Amino acid sequence: EPEVTQTPSHQVTQMGQEVILRCVPISNHLYFYWYRQILGQKVEFLVSFYNNEISEKSEIFDDQFSVERPDGSNFTLKIRSTKLEDSAMYFCASRLQGSEGYTFGSGTRLTVV
Amino acid sequence: QQPVQSPQAVILREGEDAVINCSSSKALYSVHWYRQKHGEAPVFLMILLKGGEQKGHDKISASFNEKKQQSSLYLTASQLSYSGTYFCGTGPSGGSYIPTFGRGTSLIVHP
Known part of the structure; x- marks a missing residue:
């Protein structure tokens, strides 16, 4: 069964450092997303990406965040200057159509120290 | 607007049924x-797109009551593998079709 692949599975970074989280969505999917989940809390929407541009973003997705789809397969989330409160599990998701459910990747656990 | 899920937690024995509600x-x-x-x-378990729609596979099904602005997830004859946290996501909200997720319902199935 096709899956969404995320790397790395765990990243530890110092406050103020830049991190890039990587995702390979399912190849024929058209819509791509980043979500985050702080430990024990609900899954929160960050950003959606369609047709090579951001289609929606939440209040969490401020100027410190950016996304790219550099080569038609990878989908990355960059956090420019990490803060302690950025520590969370970051999930990438994709779907073929807007009317379908998401396929989530296994996540990247980001720990900012 | 975040949907409200109830109950927050359910503890069952294998073979028992459970209902999880999601209201907006x-x-x-x-x-x-x-x-x-x-x-x-x-x-992903399922998506319901129309009021009154019901879906299911295996022994997990869901209904969508548009008038009551709620959905219910039914787990019948629960198995150990059903244990986990169940989230509902509802949309649209504020002009966005991105679903907003609830806080989740923790389901524990004991042998």
């Missing part, structure tokens, strides 16, 4: 249901 204060056009096991990604 705003009109709903779609409801997603996901199950997340500890330390893993949420797994």
Whole structure:
């Protein structure tokens, strides 16, 4: 069964450092997303990406965040200057159509120290 | 607007049934249901797109009551593998069709 692949599975970074989280969505999917989940809390929407541009973003997705789809397969989330409160599990998701459910990747656990 | 899920937690014995509810204060056009096991990604269960729609596979089904602005997830004859946290996601909200997820319902199935 096709899956969404995320790397790395765990990243530890110092406050103020830049991190890039990587995702390979399912190849024929058209819509791509980043979500985050702080430990024990609900899954929160960050950003959606369609047709090579951001289609929606939440209040969490401020100027410190950016996304790219550099080569038609990878989908990355960059956090420019990490803060302690950025520590969370970051999930990438994709779907073929807007009317379908998401396929989530296994996540990247980001720990900012 | 975040949907409200109830109950917050359910503890069952194998073979028992459970119902998880998801309510919204705003009109709903779609409801997603996901199950997340500890330390893993949420797994898509089903999406309901029309009021009155019902769906299911195996012994897990869901209904969508547009008038009541709520959806219910039914787990019948629960198995140990059903344990996890169940999230509903509802949309649209604020002009966005991105679902907003609830806080989740923790389901524990004991042998």
